[in-house]
Amino acid sequence: MVRLPVEERIVELPEGVTASYEGGVLTVKGPRGELRRNLAHAGVEIKVSDGKVVVRREWAGKRERSMIGTVAAHVKNMALGVSRGFTYKLKIVSSHFPITVKVSDGKVYIENFIGERRPRTAKIVGDVKVKVEGEDVIVQGINLEDVSRQPPTSSRQPKSGRKTPGSSSTASTSTRKPWRDKQEMAKPKIPEAEKARRSLSKKIRQTKAGKPRFIRQESWRYKRVKPAWRKPRGIDSRMRRSKKGWPASPSTGYRTPKSIRSLHPSGFSEALVHRVEDLKGLNPQTHAVRIAGSVGKRKRVEIFREAESLGLKVLNPPKIVEAGKGEAG
Structure with missing residues (x-):
């Protein structure tokens, strides 16, 4: 599979939610509380600016792309948790033996399960609130992982649909299902030009994968x-x-379609640049800059700086090292 120069995901933060990333720990604060998560092991670059969290990686492979998506999903869930929170509902189901569910001292007690005298218990894990309303067990919290695993596994907890030898009835809790607010997080709108570029990039990858x-x-x-x-x-x-x-031998049937024949795998049209003046007239939405190999270090840095200010993507950016007042590529 073709590797793109930069793979990134952008997560928009809701109003009233702030985030910071220091020492490999992402902190998200909102009206409902604060969440922290250690992401130092993820191997991706995380930046927070202007109400957005950008997760990116240069020349990402298959594993790195998966990690980028995972980290972006964690950030989105954290932002949703501190802004609106999560609510899970569990249904109490019984047959023949009516059971009673109570919450006390950080534990869930299930009494009269298939006629047992001793109540079964399940410990509540994490910072969540558990309450019983009629036939429903409601679990609320800001951490999706803590909310979704309630009640936790216990040796005394009944398993769904499982019968005890010698009994003719069962009692169980239904499969957990998340109940979120009706308003989902606002997804950032992707410009039409960006959609077209991504479509071209996908077509390029599919075309290359189909060639022997x-x-x-x-x-x-x-x-x-x-x-x-x-x-x-x-x-x-x-x-x-x-x-x-x-x-197979090369033939005209394997020729790349005309619409993507001269494009970079990222979907951009490459523009070879020898000097700063060559950047004029380039469109950031359709063009990507490739600095010519004959360009020296100093001019290479100048071209890169100017391309950044114009919003142009550079396919072969120089390695800039700050050393006092000078810069080296």
């Missing part, structure tokens, strides 16, 4: 023959005659 790898004839048999493509020759060559079961 063209290799040289007999390269799999002899170590001295390199796999780099060479036209197969020989009157009896099965590869030249395109016989079934032999590696």
Whole structure:
């Protein structure tokens, strides 16, 4: 799969919610409280600015892209928790033996389960509130992980739909289902130009994935023959005659579609830049800058700075090191 120069997710914070990231710990504060999470092990770059949390990684592979999505989901759940909170409802179901559920001293007590004299208990874990209303057990809190795992597993807790030997009835709690507020978090609107670029990038990846790898004839048999493509020759060559079961040879049918033929895998149209003046007239939504290899260090940094100010993406950014008053690439 093609690796993009920068893979990132942006999470918009609701009104009244602030976030900070220091020492690998993300802190989110809101009207309902404060949540912290250690993300130092994630291997991604997290930035907080202007009411947004940006999770990014340069040249991310499959595992890194998955981690970016996971971290962004954690941030979104934390922001939703401190702004509106989470509520889970569990249904009390019984058959033949009516059961009673009570909450006391940080534990949930289930009495008269299939006629047992000793109540079954489940310890409440995390900073959550548990209350019983009729046939419903309501769990509320700001941490989604704490709320979703209530009541926690216990050796004395009944399992859903499981019968005890010798009994003819069961009592159980239904599968947990989250009850959130009707208003979901406002998702950031993606501009049409960005949607078009992402669509092109997806089409490029799919096109490349569908193409075979063209290799040289007999390269799999002899170590001295390199796999780099060479036209197969020989009157009896099965590869030249395109016989079934032999590696494919390049043909016009494998040509890249015209709409994406000259585009970068990220969906941008590459613009080769030799000097700062070449940046004029480039569109940040459709063009990406590639600094020419013959450009020196100082001018390379100047081009990069100017491209950043214009909002242009640089495909080969220089490594800038601050050393006193000077900069080196």
